[in-house]
Amino acid sequence: MADLPKPKKTDDAALSARAIERFKLLKKDARTIAAQQVLRLESAMCTQRRWHPHAFRAFLATHPLLRHLVQRLVWGTYSTDGERLLACFRVTADGAFTDAGDNAIDLPGDDSVRIGVPHALDLASADAAAFGQLFADYELLQPFAQIGRDTHHLEAGERGEHALRRWEGRSVTTGALLGLLNRGWRRGEAQDGGSIWDFRKPLGAGAMASLGIAPGIVVGMMREGEVQTVGPVLVGRVGQWDTLDTSVALGALPAVAVSELIRDMEYVCALPGRHSDTDRTHDAAI
Structure with missing residues (x-):
């Protein structure tokens, strides 16, 4: 978030001072909210939460604050039961949707799919590599570990344990x-x-x-x-x-x-x- 321009000599000094203080508070609130939303999105990935396309567009992809986080993640379209990953995409700075090759795609607007944050276990190696390179090209740093996140599996004999x-x-x-x-x-x-x-x-x-x-x-x-x-x-x-x-x-x-x-x-x-x-x-x- 950029700083406010410096007050001019013709500006009201008292109003300018109040505006600067209010802007400082807004910046502080934005940082706090952003940190909370990073945890929320990471939790959504780990718990495999899914959104309807209209909710994803309204509350994530086009949200004034959250869109800046959304644009730094790989997203996926899923079957309506939320289990099967159909395709991966990202959200561009202008609100468009592209695949791993940076080609524009259309996101279904009906209830035929669900939208979620794919976990590293679900990302195909080719998709992970392609999106990783794409984010590097655009100098986009992910808000939390998604691509390349360390993953773990049960050891032999643990599957039947409680x-x-x-x-x-x-x-x-x-x-x-x-x-x-x-x-x-x-x-x-x-x-x-x-x-x-x-x-x-x-x-x-x-x-x-x-x-x-x-x-x-x-x-x-x-x-x-x-x-x-x-x-x-x-x-x-x-x-x-x-x-x-x-x-x-x-x-x-x-x-x-x-x-x-x-x-x-x-x-x-x-x-x-x-x-x-x-x-x-x-x-x-x-």
Whole structure:
């Protein structure tokens, strides 16, 4: 966002000062909103959210603020059930739609397709390479990792399990765990003594993951450097009180959900003694 032009000598000094202050506040709000929308779009990719074409045009592709983020992502048209990726496209600076070869295409305006942000697991290698080169040519930096995002798969023998145990017993800091709040996780409810003993992540279709920690985080006495031991990542159906009910085999989860769970845990366990400045924004929530 560009700055306001400097006031002229003929401009009202008081009005100019108020306009400058208001513009500064608007810039601050725009940065905050943009950061929130980046997380929202990344979550939409990971949870495989789909939009009707008219909603995509009205609320994303032509939105005064969001269009600047939309133009830096690869988008896909999907079958009406949202499962099958039909084609990929991008949104240009003038609001047109092009394929990986930068050729203009028409986006269906009816309900014959759905629109979504393809995950790296769904992108064909040829499409990923072509759009990656196209974005490089236009000097477009993606707002989050999409093309080339690290992906993960279950190991042999894990598909029938109801929990991921690769990191069980690993030591991490409370600060590192709080970074999960930027990745779609939320803290569990405070239990006896005001302690939080788990983090939870909705996986869609009524499923949820739960990561147990010990000794837990005491509400109001959080110490970011405190060491926590992580348990297995349990998966199951969401119960009445937002807790796990019936367990679910890992192999029954969508491949994207599995990949993102593993990615989250690799992130946490790779940062045993560090956490980012962004993580500190969640301190007040504990």
